[in-house]
Amino acid sequence: MNRIFTVLIVLFLAFTATAAHALKPEKTQSGAQPVSLQNGFYLILEEQADPAKFAKTADDEVIVAYSLDHLGVTDQPTRYFRVKNLPNVGFSADATTEVGDKTEGKTTLNVVLGAGNAKDFQLFTAANIDRAVAIVIAGKVVTAHKIRTEIVGGRIQITRCGDDACEQLHLWLKDNVAR
Numbered sequence: 001m002n003r004i005f006t007v008l009i010v011l012f013l014a015f016t017a018t019a020a021h022a023l024k025p026e027k028t029q030s031g032a033q034p035v036s037l038q039n040g041f042y043l044i045l046e047e048q049a050d051p052a053k054f055a056k057t058a059d060d061e062v063i064v065a066y067s068l069d070h071l072g073v074t075d076q077p078t079r080y081f082r083v084k085n086l087p088n089v090g091f092s093a094d095a096t097t098e099v100g101d102k103t104e105g106k107t108t109l110n111v112v113l114g115a116g117n118a119k120d121f122q123l124f125t126a127a128n129i130d131r132a133v134a135i136v137i138a139g140k141v142v143t144a145h146k147i148r149t150e151i152v153g154g155r156i157q158i159t160r161c162g163d164d165a166c167e168q169l170h171l172w173l174k175d176n177v178a179r
Contacts, residue, residue, distance in 0.1 A: 036139040037064065039176060040087025041124065044132040044144065051080040060085055066134065066141040071165050081134055081141065088133075089124050092116040097173045099166055100157070109158040109166040111173065118154025126150040135169075138176045142169060 048054055051063055062085045067078040092114030100108030113121055125147050134144045143165070145158065158166060 037062075037083075037085070037136045037141075038087050038090060039137055040090035040135075041121070042081075042083040042134045042136055042141075043088050043124075043128055044081045044083060044134055046082040047132065048080050048082075049077060054080070054082055057082055064134070064136075064141050066144055068165075070140065070142060071168055079144075081144070083134060087136065089113075089117055089121045091173075095173070097170045099170045106159070107166040109169050111156040111158070113154035113156065115154070121154055121156075122150060122152050137169075137172045142172055 045061065046054065051065075054063055057063060061082055064081050064083060065078050066081060068074075068076050094114035095117070096112045098110045098112075100110050128147050129149060130146065132144055132146050134141045136142065143158065158169065
């Protein structure tokens with residue numbers, strides 16, 4: 001009798017675990033999770049070329065895909081990032097953007113964060129020099145860059161944009177953030 005009871009408990013636990021797993025969001029898009037991320041800056045915790053190579057993510061982390069398809073560049077492989085599911089620093093509505101000068105065929109994008117985000121961004125960049133950050137606009141990773149220095153005053157310059165990428169990013173930011 002005890003043996004039958006033990007088997008029933010094991011089967012019940014296995015069924016419960018399977019049902020609970022089925023209710024969790026499924027990893028799709030080649031391992032990237034179908035999430036809608038908020039606009040902002042996300043510290044890249046890990047990068048892989050193959051999403052299957054990530055270790056298990058924490059409950060507050062997601063795997064996101066980054067490609068250049070939104071810029072019309074289709075010959076670059078998709079990269080995958082492990083990030084927190086909330087931005088380290090968001091964009092406030094008073095953020096502004098401006099396309100800078102074109103030098104040697106490459107443009108720059110100047111972004112001025114709103115007063116509410118400038119200090120948070122300074123602390124974030126100071127703590128993460130030489131680490132990578134993903135910029136998410138309208139739920140999509142639109143660019144990723146290395147933090148080279150502490151950024152004081154909320155003025156960011158994205159450099160070396162080719163293929164009109166800075167102009168595209170400017171429009172995305174203008175349409176989705178600075179309203």
